[in-house]
Amino acid sequence: MATIKDIAKKCRVSTSTVSKALNGYRDIGAEKREEIKKAAVELGYLPPDGRRAIKSKKTYNIGVLFSTLFDYGLRNEYFAHILASFKEKAALKGYDITFIEHNMGKRRMSYLEHCRYRNFDGVFIVCADFAQTQVIELVNSPYPVVTVDQVSNEAISILSDNYDGMKQLTQYIIDCGHKRIAYIHGNISSVTHNRLVGFHNAMKENGLTIPEEYLVEGIYRNSEACEELAKDLLKLPVPPTCIIAPDDYAALGVMNGIRKLGFKVPEDISVAGYDGISVSQAIEPRLTTVKQDTDKIGSEAAKQLVSLIESPMTTSLDSVCLGVELIEGGTVKKIIDWKA
Template structure:
């Protein structure tokens, strides 16, 4: 592991100069300070005692955890809007954002180590495997945390009203005359659970049964997987008249499946999505879906996190639930 002496040797300065530069002393020129910080990153320097975690002053820098393991990418419209709104709100309050990585120069570090190294005032977890040990370690730390679409007792969670959104969508499909409704739901999470409860309860309230084969686990924002799952549903001896996809991207996969099988949406089979992304309203027919206010999610997450950073004793670790909007497109047929 690199030491202050290694950095001093690389930059041809004294160890005291390195220490002052890394701790923000003003008697070190900006150019030299940046040179030393860059060298520290390249060498993978990390304070051995983790003392940066004990902050004496704010850095006005927020860490953003966005795992690329899910292949969503920053260009994904849902996350892009949330991140843009979060950044705008944080900037107004004087905060910068930095993405959290595993590698710091040649050294691999955990999410928590990176946060301590960067001395983040707080962390916004946008997309991650919430069952991963490193993520749980970060959430359980003393760093202020805000998450979206996942509830933790140790963090503030900002999410849409997934129960009510699925309840509205399911009731609309039933009101259109459908009784055989299949649901390709997402992988296990609090979001999936609440949507499933909304689906189950609405079907039960309308005295409609749910065949076991009509409930299929898919993958969020994966059109290819949902296309294959839809093919299986349509080929059942008693196929559904409507398929609800876990999200709009997945719904596009379901619609592709219908077309490839020589059928039409909604004449032969109806399709619904979730999220309300712009592309879902640009296709023909327009997708019936539930719109989440991504701009509101992002700005509210920033507001809550900054409140937690600046006024921790006046900010409770609660879940913030935002309203959703049913969009009645043209992909659900009236029977």
């Protein structure tokens, strides 16, 4: 990592001159001050007190955090569409994107340190553990930040209407005649919470109770884990007639579990997912699910982040909630006998 001595050597001045220039002293000429600041940016200098790297001008580069702590991978359709749409919209505004990593050459650094080193104009957090110290540090930094599916007072959040989406889905399943509906939900987060509230309210408004064993915590986008949870649900003394999975990938695992136990979908057990990815509509029968507009999520995230970068005083740190669409596939059976 560059030091004041490196900047001094590059600009052929003393270290005290560099220090004064970086700290805004007026006894350094404007031309020399800009030359030193530019050198600091080029060398990737980070102030020892942890302040943001010196910026001589906008870099038109946005940092994208897609945490490798998760096993989703960039090939995951949900995130891939968001990222593609974000990149396209950002490019139209003249911005490039760079993924935020831990390693810079042989040196390991925090997410915030990487952002300072790269001198990003803003940060887009697509997928991350928001309980992690480094992620919290980044969200609370001076950088303009936009997140997906995570509400924060220090960032703009782009969300789908998870409450309405789950409520619509649950009501559709109830309208098909189901009373015994199990929900394998994802790990606890604001997204999961809103979906759970939508599920509970739809059941309550229809006078239906939810047995404790019908609510099971699973893992988002983990088909193997949800396959095993589905098997457990079907082995209950009174099994559900329909299982809602946390997402479409997980729903595929649920369907596998049902079939491995010798049952058919939807003749014996109904299944529903969430997200509306293309593979869910390519299988037979087509999955009943809720489609999130991933292209809109990505483009809206880019729009909001560019606005926050270029017009911070007229861009509020609010949540942007986007509508969803119920897809009535063929995996939820219409039950004529309501006693089922």
